[in-house]
Amino acid sequence: MNRMNEPRKLDGKWNIVVLLLVVVVYGVIQLLAAKEILLPYHLQVMGLICINIMLVVSLNLINGFTGQFSLGHASFLAIGAYLSAALTVFLGMNFYLALIISGLASGFVGILIGLPALRLRGDYLAIATLGFGEIIRVVILNIPAVGGPRGFTGIPRYTTFGLTYILAVVTVLGIKNFVNSAHGRACVSIREDEIAAGSLGINIIYYKVAAFAIGAMVAGVAGALFSHYMQYISPGTNQIGFLRSIDILIMVVLGGLGSLTGSVVSAILLTLLPELLRGFAQYRMIVYSIILIVMMLFMPSGLLGGFELSFEFLENLIGKFKIRKRGVSDGTS
Amino acid sequence: MAILEVRDLHVYYGMIHALKGVSFHIKQGEIVTLIGANGAGKSTTLRAISGLTPKSQGEIVFKGKSLDKIPAHKIVELGLNQVPEGRRVFPQLSVEDNLALGAYLRKDTEEIRKDLKQVYDLFPRLWERKKQQSGSLSGGEQQMLAMGRGLMGRPELLLLDEPSMGLAPLLVREIFNVIKEINEQGTTILLVEQNANLSLDISSRAYVFETGKVALQGDARELAADPRIQEAYLGV
Numbered sequence: 001m002n003r004m005n006e007p008r009k010l011d012g013k014w015n016i017v018v019l020l021l022v023v024v025v026y027g028v029i030q031l032l033a034a035k036e037i038l039l040p041y042h043l044q045v046m047g048l049i050c051i052n053i054m055l056v057v058s059l060n061l062i063n064g065f066t067g068q069f070s071l072g073h074a075s076f077l078a079i080g081a082y083l084s085a086a087l088t089v090f091l092g093m094n095f096y097l098a099l100i101i102s103g104l105a106s107g108f109v110g111i112l113i114g115l116p117a118l119r120l121r122g123d124y125l126a127i128a129t130l131g132f133g134e135i136i137r138v139v140i141l142n143i144p145a146v147g148g149p150r151g152f153t154g155i156p157r158y159t160t161f162g163l164t165y166i167l168a169v170v171t172v173l174g175i176k177n178f179v180n181s182a183h184g185r186a187c188v189s190i191r192e193d194e195i196a197a198g199s200l201g202i203n204i205i206y207y208k209v210a211a212f213a214i215g216a217m218v219a220g221v222a223g224a225l226f227s228h229y230m231q232y233i234s235p236g237t238n239q240i241g242f243l244r245s246i247d248i249l250i251m252v253v254l255g256g257l258g259s260l261t262g263s264v265v266s267a268i269l270l271t272l273l274p275e276l277l278r279g280f281a282q283y284r285m286i287v288y289s290i291i292l293i294v295m296m297l298f299m300p301s302g303l304l305g306g307f308e309l310s311f312e313f314l315e316n317l318i319g320k321f322k323i324r325k326r327g328v329s330d331g332t333s
Numbered sequence: 334m335a336i337l338e339v340r341d342l343h344v345y346y347g348m349i350h351a352l353k354g355v356s357f358h359i360k361q362g363e364i365v366t367l368i369g370a371n372g373a374g375k376s377t378t379l380r381a382i383s384g385l386t387p388k389s390q391g392e393i394v395f396k397g398k399s400l401d402k403i404p405a406h407k408i409v410e411l412g413l414n415q416v417p418e419g420r421r422v423f424p425q426l427s428v429e430d431n432l433a434l435g436a437y438l439r440k441d442t443e444e445i446r447k448d449l450k451q452v453y454d455l456f457p458r459l460w461e462r463k464k465q466q467s468g469s470l471s472g473g474e475q476q477m478l479a480m481g482r483g484l485m486g487r488p489e490l491l492l493l494d495e496p497s498m499g500l501a502p503l504l505v506r507e508i509f510n511v512i513k514e515i516n517e518q519g520t521t522i523l524l525v526e527q528n529a530n531l532s533l534d535i536s537s538r539a540y541v542f543e544t545g546k547v548a549l550q551g552d553a554r555e556l557a558a559d560p561r562i563q564e565a566y567l568g569v
Contacts, residue, residue: 192423201409201438
C-alpha cells in the first residue's frame with residue numbers, strides 16, 4: 001500500500017529470496033519426510049494447513065480487504081470439493097483438469113451470487129450469504145449420486161502435500177499482488193468508504209463482485225484439493241456448511257482483517273490447535289470461542305491486524321540491528 | 334458557454350418530493366454557490382449531478398453531453414468530480430494513498446506527479462503528514478485531504494459539498510482562500526454552503542434554494558446586498 005508512485009528498487013532481490021525460501025522449506029520438509037522424521041500424519045496435517053491457508057487468505061480478500069462480510073465461504077469449498085470429485089470419479093477426468101474446472105465453476109457461481117447479494121451491506125449481506133451457503137448444502141444433501149447425507153466416498157487420493165504447498169504459495173503471492181495493485185487499492189477504498197470511493201470514479205459493484213469471484217475461485221480449488229486429500233466429503237454443517245464458514249471466518253478475524261501474514265499465521269495455529277487437543281476435540285469450539293472473546297477484548301484488530309510482514313519491515317529490522325551492532329563495537333550505545 | 338446546465342430537475346426520496354424543478358447553469362471558469370437552509374435540496378442537487386441519487390425528471394448537461402444514462406463512475410471520467418459532504422477520507426489509509434486513489438482513473442504518471450506536487454503546494458500540511466493515517470488527521474486537515482483527493486482527478490468541474498462544515502472560523506477562511514486559488518488555476522467550481530457570507534464573497538453568481546426550489550438567483554454581490562438574503566442567511 002505504501003508505494004504508489006515510486007517503483008520498488010529492491011523487489012528483484014527480495015523476489016529471489018522469497019523463491020529460495022519457498023524452495024528450501026519445501027526441500028527440508030521432503031527431506032524430513034524421507035528420513036521418516038515427519039510421518040504421513042504430519043504431512044497430512046501440513047497439507048490441511050495449506051488448504052486452510054488458501055481458504056483463509058481468499059476470505060480475507062472478501063472480508064478483510066474489500067470489507068464485504070460473507071458467511072458463505074464454505075459453500076464455494078463445497079462446490080469445488082463435490083464437482084471435482086464427481087468429475088474424477090464418474091468421468092475419470094484428469095485431476096488437474098478437474099481442479100481447474102472446479103475453480104472456474106466456483107468463481108462463476110461467485111459472480112452469480114455476488115451480483116445480487118453485494119448490493120446489500122453489512123448484516124444483510126451476511127444473512128444473504130449464509131442463506132446461499134445453506135442452499136448449496138441442502139442441494140448437495142439431496143443428490144443421491146454424490147452420496148446424499150452419507151457423504152461422497154471412494155474419492156481417489158490425488159492431492160499430495162507438495163501440491164497443496166505449491167498452490168498455497170501461489171494463492172498467497174497472487175492475492176498479495178492483487179491487493180497491492182491499483183485494483184486492490186480500489187477494493188480497500190470500498191471497504192474504507194463506499195460513497196467516497198464512488199465519488200472518485202471507482203466502479204463499486206465491479207470490484208465487489210471481482211473480489212468475491214476471486215475468493216470463490218480459490219476456495220473452489222481448495223475444496224477440490226480437500227476432497228481428494230481426505231478421500232471423503234460429507235455435507236455436514238461443519239464440513240461444508242455454516243460452521244465451516246465460521247471456522248474460516250474465525251481464522252480471518254483472529255489473524256487480522258486485512259493482513260495476509262495474519263491469515264497465514266492463524267491458519268497454521270488454528271489447524272494445529274485441534275490436532276494438538278485431539279484428546280478433547282469436542283471442546284474445540286469452546287476453546288475457539290474463548291480465544292475469540294479474549295482476542296476481541298485485548299486485540300480487537302486481530303493477531304496482526306493491519307501489519308504485513310514486508311521487505312521494508314525486514315530491511316528496517318536488519319538496518320536497526322546493524323546500527324545497534326556498530327554502536328556496541330564503538331562502545332557508544 | 335455553460336459547462337453545466339441543469340434543467341427542471343426533480344428528485345424523490347420515496348414519497349418525499351425533495352427537488353421540485355430546479356434549473357441553473359454554470360459557465361466555464363466560474364465559482365457558483367448554492368445557498369439555503371438545511372433540507373432545501375442543495376446536497377440532493379449535487380448528488381443528482383454526480384449520478385449518486387437517481388432523478389425522476391429533468392435534464393443535466395455537462396460539456397454539451399447529457400448525463401442521463403451515464404453511471405456515477407463514468408461521470409467522474411468526463412471531468413466532473415464531487416468532494417462529498419463530511420470529508421469521507423479513507424481513514425485507515427495514509428494521506429499519500431488517499432491522494433493516489435484520487436487519481437485512480439488516470440494513467441498519465443508524469444502529470445499525476447505534477448498534480449500531487451500542486452496539491453502539496455496548496456496544502457503544505459498534507460505534505461508534512463503524508464505518511465500518517467488519514468483517520469488520525471484533524472477535521473480541517475481531513476477537509477484539505479478530501480479536496481486534494483478531488484483535485485487529483487484533475488476535474489474540469491469540482492463540486493464541493495459544504496467544505497466549511499464543522500471547522501474553526503480561521504480554517505474556514507483558509508479553505509475558502511484555497512477554493513479561490515483552485516478556481517484561479519482554471520477549475521470551475523460549484524459550491525454548496527451554509528456559510529453564505531464567505532461563499533458569496535468568493536463566488537461570481539449564486540442560487541438561493543428554498544424547499545426544493547430556486548427562490549432567488551443572480552450576481553453574488555447583489556445577492557449579498559439583498560435585504561431578504563441579509564435577513565435570512567447573513568444574520569445582519
